[in-house]
Amino acid sequence: MMRWLGRLAALLVAAVLLLAMQWTTPLYDEMIASIPARGQIGDTVAARKFTIRIETIQFARQLRFEAYGKEEVRDTSGLWAVVTATLAARSETTMVNDAYWEGPAGLLYSHSNRLSGVRPLLTDALLQPGLPRRGWFIFEIREDQARGATFVAPNPGLNPLDSVVRVALGAGSGGAALPILDSLDLNRTPGAME
Template sequence: MSMRVLGNLVILAATVALSYGMQLSKPHYADLTAPIPVDGAMHDTVRARSFDVRLDGVVFARALKTNQFGQQKLLTTSGVWAVVTTSLTATDASITVADGTWQGPTGLRYRQTERLGYRQDMPPHSVDPGLQKRGLFVFEVPPDQIRGARLLISERRFGALDAQARISFDGLPAGADGQPAGILPQYDLDAPPGQTSQGQTSQGKTSQAKP
């Protein structure tokens, strides 16, 4: 084999290797159009492009009590109910904040529950400039996806290159088994804010501020 042929083979092999490396390192379309994260912590106001949001608190419960079509329902889950309370405000114009996602510490994501049907305090949340609105986001999550989790909120589900608030659940107390401390046996979504289904205030029984 001549030196010229050997040199051509080396150049060809290098070109193939370079092309393969560029293909592996090239960003995917989903990455190029992914939401733009705006990070924050609980009780801080996170300013996205079209809205401000503050994560006020979260309550964990084994079951949810709710009124559906005039009937009392008790909804159980194989995991834990997480009832998240937020304060929402539009920045420049009236908008709808429709998307909420629970992201666990391993990166697994859980969509907001669809088992509650339509409620005025559930997404989609219509918000106006200068008027703060209380909004709930409710999830069913495994206990091992709570510690180190984040709440992801955006105006719509597939908002390419739009801002997405990513709020950390900081300092959630946990027991020896890793589950959050103070899980309620049941929580009444229709009770006045700050009360459980037994009519008692949830202070001291929940891990953070009360929905």
């Protein structure tokens, strides 16, 4: 009888240990997830291959810019979010192929592809070590996704086990009105020079 109780106790202890291991073991997606590097506007945030410092954000309902020798105008039903930033490669030539505006509701907005000819867009810019580049990431977003947003680069789903920059883009839903310009001329905006 004692032998049987000893075996039952050992079996129960083993079952509890296995159950505890199952509950505490992370899922595969969590084990290979990207490693976030977090910061605020004005901070220099370092990922494995690059650093970024987001300087300003401007919102507008219309963008004006010169491309290929003529003035272009782009309207949107939401808002244009123009993020001025400085990027620098850390130790090897690299590119930041994608960047996202993550709204407070979790909606992800990719950089706009409707701005062909705008200089200096930072998406797909070739970065060399020791040569920082200043320019813009430009997004089309819904107006209700402007406050409490996060800048994310590169795509966390495509870079397992690599670092991903997450920069908080300001306070939550405060009482102050959001500064929205009717029209923003990119040729006369700080950040226009590389």
